[in-house]
Amino acid sequence: MSASLFPDGYVxxxxxxxxxxxxxxxxxxxxxxxxxxxxFRLIAALQQQAREAGLWAPHMPASVGGxxxxxxxxxxxxxxxxxxxxxxxxxxxxxxxxxxxxxxxxLGTPAQKEQFLEPLIAGRARSFFSMTEPDVAGSDPxxxxxxxxxxxxxxxxxxxxxxxxxxxxxSFGIVFAITDPDADTYERGTMILVPxxxxxxxxxxxxxxxxxxxxxxxxxxxxxxxxxxVPLANTLGGRGDAFRIAQQRLGPGRIHHVMxxxxxxxxxxxxMCAYSLGREAFGGPLADKQTVQxxxxxxxxxxxxxxxxxxxTARKIDEGSEARVEVSMLKFYxxxxxxxxxxxxxQVHGARGLTDETPLAQMALHARAGxxxxxxxEVHRMVVARRVLxxxxxxxxxxxx
Numbered sequence: 001m002s003a004s005l006f007p008d009g010y011v012x013x014x015x016x017x018x019x020x021x022x023x024x025x026x027x028x029x030x031x032x033x034x035x036x037x038x039x040f041r042l043i044a045a046l047q048q049q050a051r052e053a054g055l056w057a058p059h060m061p062a063s064v065g066g067x068x069x070x071x072x073x074x075x076x077x078x079x080x081x082x083x084x085x086x087x088x089x090x091x092x093x094x095x096x097x098x099x100x101x102x103x104x105x106x107l108g109t110p111a112q113k114e115q116f117l118e119p120l121i122a123g124r125a126r127s128f129f130s131m132t133e134p135d136v137a138g139s140d141p142x143x144x145x146x147x148x149x150x151x152x153x154x155x156x157x158x159x160x161x162x163x164x165x166x167x168x169x170x171s172f173g174i175v176f177a178i179t180d181p182d183a184d185t186y187e188r189g190t191m192i193l194v195p196x197x198x199x200x201x202x203x204x205x206x207x208x209x210x211x212x213x214x215x216x217x218x219x220x221x222x223x224x225x226x227x228x229x230v231p232l233a234n235t236l237g238g239r240g241d242a243f244r245i246a247q248q249r250l251g252p253g254r255i256h257h258v259m260x261x262x263x264x265x266x267x268x269x270x271x272m273c274a275y276s277l278g279r280e281a282f283g284g285p286l287a288d289k290q291t292v293q294x295x296x297x298x299x300x301x302x303x304x305x306x307x308x309x310x311x312x313t314a315r316k317i318d319e320g321s322e323a324r325v326e327v328s329m330l331k332f333y334x335x336x337x338x339x340x341x342x343x344x345x346x347q348v349h350g351a352r353g354l355t356d357e358t359p360l361a362q363m364a365l366h367a368r369a370g371x372x373x374x375x376x377x378e379v380h381r382m383v384v385a386r387r388v389l390x391x392x393x394x395x396x397x398x399x400x401x
Contacts, residue, residue, distance in 0.1 A: 005311060010076045017055060017080035017091075024049060025084045029359065032086045035218060046090045047123055057092045057121055059256070060101055065121045071252070071314035075259045079307075082263020084359075085366055092121070096129040096165050099253035100174055103245060107237045116172055116193055125171035130164040130194075130223055131246065138163070139379045141176065141246065142185055146225065148177035148192055150232065155179075155192050157200075157228040163373070167203050167221035170196050174249075175225070176242050189242030193234040200228040210365050251327045252317065254374045258310055258334040261370065264363055265303045265341045271358060272296065272345035279348075286348060295344040302337035309333065325387045328380035335370040335377060342367050 024046055025032075032039050050056050058077045060066025068074055074093075081087045088094040097120055104117040119125035136143035146159025157177050167173060172195045179190040194201060206219035213219070237245050273296060276287040286292050313326040346353035346360045353360045371377050388398045 006072070006076055010073060014076050014080050016053070017058075017077050018083070020050065020053060020055060021080055021083050021087050025087045025090055029084060029086060033362070043086075043089055047092060050091050055091055056123075057101075059093045059098045060105065060121055064105060064117070070318045071255065072311065072318055074256070075262075075310050075314040078256070078259030079262045079266065082260030083267045085264075085362065088260060092123050093256075094166075095253065095256065097127050098256055099249050100127045100129060102252055103174070103236070103249040106248065107245065109233070111233065112193060112236065119171065126166055126169060128164045128167040128170045128173040128221070128223075129249070130161045130167070130173045131176040132163040133160060134162045134222070135160070139376055141189070141243065144176060144178055144189065146175070146177045147181075148175075148179045148190060150179075151229070153232055154229045155190075155232060155234065157192065157194065157225040157230070159225050160222070161225070162207060162220070162222040164221045164223045166219060167196070167223050168206055168219045172196055173201075173223070174236060176246060179242075180240055183240060186243040187240040189246075190239050191236040191242045191245050192230060193236055194225075194228060194230050198228050198230060200226040202226065209369065212365065247322070247324070250374055251322060251324060254327050254331045255310065255313055255317070257370060257374060258306070258330050259314075261334050261338045261367075262303070262307055262310060264367065265299075265306065265338055268342045268345040268360060268363060269296075269299050269303060271360065272299070272341075272348045275345075276348050292348060295348065299337075299341045299344055302341065306330070306334045306337050325384055328375075328383040331375065332371075332377040332380040332384075335367075338367045338370060339364075 028042055028046070031042055047056075054067060057066035058068045058081070059074050060068050062068075081091055081093070088098075101117060101120050104113060104120070108117055116125075116127070120127055131141065131144070132138035133144055133146060136145060146157065146161060148155045148157045150156075155177075157175060159177065161175070164173060172193055175192045175194050176189055177192055178188050180188050182188075196203070202224045204222040204224050206213050206221050209220055273287075276292050276296070277285055279286045282289075287296075309326070309330050313323050313330050316323040316326060342360060342364050346364060349358060349360060352358060355361065391398045
């Protein structure tokens with residue numbers, strides 16, 4: 001990508017991330033993928049190297065212990081970080097911690113920042129975001145059933161959540177609970193900070209997702225809250241603000257995912273092109289076959305479209321816009337491109353692409369989930385269409401800026 005799209009220095013810094021990922025993270029992917037005690041120790045060692053290299057926490061500003069300079073900066077860096085699934089952990093910017101850190105930075109009280117944010121950014125703690133529930137549609141938070149009631153100076157939380165990513169081994173979670181069921185629809189919920197050692201909080205099980213259960217940072221957990229009591233001072237933002245905060249948190253979180261996907265797309269594309277040039281069948285290299293050429297051309301166009309849309313959305317967020325339409329548009333479009341590019345790369349590799357001889361099979365596993373988490377494609381399409389049609393109904397039309 002042309003350096004002119006970025007402020008001075010971004011491309012050079014991205015090259016440092018790319019070099020670190022290629023030199024230290026990608027060669028260790030096999031060991032990290034085993035998610036055993038050795039993997040834990042290796043992660044810790046790589047994290048220390050990242051700190052020493054000045055590459056730690058690129059999603060957060062230097063004023064709170066990170067090295068970031070905003071969303072456009074982070075988007076640029078994630079083209080390198082996203083090349084390996086494990087690199088986000090190495091640089092301390094993994095989901096859901098990154099999104100939780102951002103919302104704590106924006107809305108946390110000084111005491112909350114000291115207790116929860118500082119250890120999170122420093123890498124001394126992990127966190128989870130507890131919103132989705134097994135008995136209601138996760139795409140419609142108006143249906144949530146987990147309740148929190150005031151008792152003296154405390155909240156008492158009861159309910160069942162799942163897909164609370166990373167809850168196993170975390171220090172705390174941000175819990176979306178209904179606190180005022182009779183209030184206006186979008187003023188019924190409150191975000192509450194809950195330490196995981198609080199009596200009544202039970203991590204029931206990690207869910208097996210497409211045959212993969214994961215461990216610690218990589219689990220999607222079912223979490224039960226049975227009379228969980230925490231101080232009212234653990235309210236994040238204001239009472240009744242959960243829906244607004246969820247949008248503040250999930251919007252940036254969605255673009256974080258897409259930023260990393262750019263790296264995954266590019267790596268799959270690199271593998272597809274290199275293999276098609278070197279592999280021969282039916283009298284010549286695969287690269288000479290029209291179908292493969294079509295896959296390469298379509299992938300190149302899709303990746304570049306995603307990249308430009310990501311940069312445009314990141315700029316708007318840096319300028320203070322919620323960019324809600326742009327985030328939704330980007331989320332479903334990029335998820336489709338990601339899956340298409342990886343699938344084409346697997347097809348070019350043939351049976352080899354299904355094995356763990358290449359990273360493509362694991363990339364496909366994680367990519368498929370991208371069409372569902374943080375809002376399924378269909379919901380984001382609905383958001384975009386409604387906003388566009390609303391502007392036409394008002395007689396304004398829709399302007400792409």
